[in-house]
Amino acid sequence: MATDTFPYSFKVNAASVVDKDHKMVVEPDAAGLKAIAGTxxxxxxxxxxxxxxxxPYRKAGLRVVGTITADITQTCVVSLEPFDSRLRLDVDRTFEPHSSRPAKTRDLNADGEIEIDxxxxxxxxxxxxxxxxxxxVICEEIALSLDPFPRKPGVEFKAGEVDDSLEEDKSEEKPSPFAVLEALKARNED
Incomplete structure (x- = not known):
């Protein structure tokens, strides 16, 4: 996990969790909250x-279990109004000091395609x-949980509804090229 790509960092020495559980509460400061929100x-x-x-997980790994709660403000994609919501995310992830992922050649089937179980x-x-x-970990969990098209509760997009300002723009559109050609044809026939 590359930490250079995340807006907030809270590092823990993995070797400190050897033989017993450790409780850890992480609360970003105002600058951290602003960085996460902006990203x-x-x-x-x-x-x-x-x-x-x-x-502790296996010999030298860690298991991170717990919850993330966040009060966030997003902009509704339908009404363009800001609205507040609360996230509650359950986390259960494991970490090891080396990759236990299978080698790429083992992921390929006979046709050279990657198989995912x-x-x-x-x-x-x-x-x-x-x-x-x-x-x-916090940033990844938040990023994965966010709706890419957030909607304020109770707001719905209804097909067929057109903003009045859009109707005015429609009436000012240029005539189609075929209508112009038809008018030229009619004028030449006269």
């Missing part, structure tokens, strides 16, 4: 809290240089 096209994030439990669990993510960035 994911949110109007604002007024509150964000990640309540994690870090557990939707029934198997995702392989663990990778811990880079002994450091796990919980800020990156």
């Amino acid at each position: 994911y096209d949110l109007d604002a994030i007024s509150d964000l809290k990640a309540d994690f439990r870090l557990k 939707l029934e198997t669990l995702d392989p663990p993510d990778v811990i880079i240089d002994g450091v796990l960035d919980l800020g990156a």
Whole structure:
């Protein structure tokens, strides 16, 4: 997981979680909230809290289990009005210091196509240089949960409804080229 690509970082030494669970609460400051909101096209994030439990996983890995709650403000794609909503995300991810993902050649079938088994669990993510960035985990979870076309509750787009200003623009459109040709043809016949 490359932390350079995320707007917020909260790094934890993976070696510190060896034989027992560690409770970790992550609450970004105002600058962190602003950076996350700006990166994911949110109007604002007024509150964000990640309540994690870090557990040992296999020999040198970690399991991150917990919840992320966030109060966000988005713009409705239908009404263009800002609206508030609350995210509650359950997190359960595993991390290892090396990649346990199968080699690319093992993912290919006889036709050279990649086969994906939707029934198997995702392989663990990778811990880079002994450091796990919980800020990156938070950012990924938020990014994956956001609706790309957010709608304010109760607002619906109804097909066939046209804004009055659009109707006025329609009446001022240029005539079609065929109508111009028909008018020229009629004038030449006279």
